[in-house]
Amino acid sequence: xxSEPVWNDLNVFSSSSPAATTTKSExxxxxxxxxxxxxxxxxxxxxxxxxxxxxxxxxxxGTTNYHFAxxxxxxxxxxxxxxxxHRDAAQxxxxxxxxxxxxxxxxxxxxLEQLAPYHPxxxxxxxxxxxxxxxxxxxxxxxxxxxxxxxxxxxxxVDGSSHKLPADLAGALPKAFVLGHLLLALFWVYDRxxxxxxxxxxxxxxxxxxxxxxxxxxxxxxxxxLSELLDLVGEVRA
Numbered sequence: 001x002x003s004e005p006v007w008n009d010l011n012v013f014s015s016s017s018p019a020a021t022t023t024k025s026e027x028x029x030x031x032x033x034x035x036x037x038x039x040x041x042x043x044x045x046x047x048x049x050x051x052x053x054x055x056x057x058x059x060x061x062g063t064t065n066y067h068f069a070x071x072x073x074x075x076x077x078x079x080x081x082x083x084x085x086h087r088d089a090a091q092x093x094x095x096x097x098x099x100x101x102x103x104x105x106x107x108x109x110x111x112l113e114q115l116a117p118y119h120p121x122x123x124x125x126x127x128x129x130x131x132x133x134x135x136x137x138x139x140x141x142x143x144x145x146x147x148x149x150x151x152x153x154x155x156x157x158v159d160g161s162s163h164k165l166p167a168d169l170a171g172a173l174p175k176a177f178v179l180g181h182l183l184l185a186l187f188w189v190y191d192r193x194x195x196x197x198x199x200x201x202x203x204x205x206x207x208x209x210x211x212x213x214x215x216x217x218x219x220x221x222x223x224x225x226l227s228e229l230l231d232l233v234g235e236v237r238a
Contacts, residue, residue, distance in 0.1 A: 036074040044121030077147035100161035122189040172230035
């Protein structure tokens with residue numbers, strides 16, 4: 001049975017909405033995207049199908065596929081939406097402190113907060129993304145725009161800090177922090193503790209360790225191996 005269209009719920013045609021000045025095609029695309037993202041959040045990856053999205057949006061499957069060739073294209077929209085919300089949440093916190101560890105903690109923590117609504121269905125997304133050939137693999141070229149937002153936040157955290165690092169390390173660290181973000185998110189997927197407390201404990205411990213290790217970055221004998229390590233991390237993201 002076809003679900004009732006959600007045009008009124010999403011209010012995409014309201015004259016007071018910025019969408020009122022867009023074309024019909026743009027409004028239809030935005031509606032399909034919004035329906036898909038809501039379904040991913042409420043039903044998960046497996047239960048969200050192109051047919052279901054089309055029915056709830058009140059459009060045909062052909063129209064849905066015209067705007068988004070596959071479900072995975074809509075997952076990329078989800079990645080972007082989550083990271084755009086991440087940026088909106090993190091930047092005000094970055095403005096409140098110049099302490100590097102606090103700034104990094106803000107980026108990591110606000111990132112986890114944006115993921116929270118998807119935790120019940122996170123294993124489904126992980127299963128779909130785990131193949132290195134999957135277009136929704138977080139390290140795939142298709143996922144690069146979302147990861148660039150995350151890297152930009154970590155770069156902002158480092159560059160705006162009162163803790164001045166050697167230029168080569170400051171330039172390489174954001175990529176390493178992004179890899180840490182992905183590993184933390186992987187741990188979060190498997191974390192069944194109430195409110196994913198174990199993930200927060202892991203983050204707190206990692207930041208404490210980083211705070212202790214940062215002074216070592218200025219020790220000449222350790223600079224070379226640390227730079228080599230960061231180069232290896234960069235290769236993972238290449």
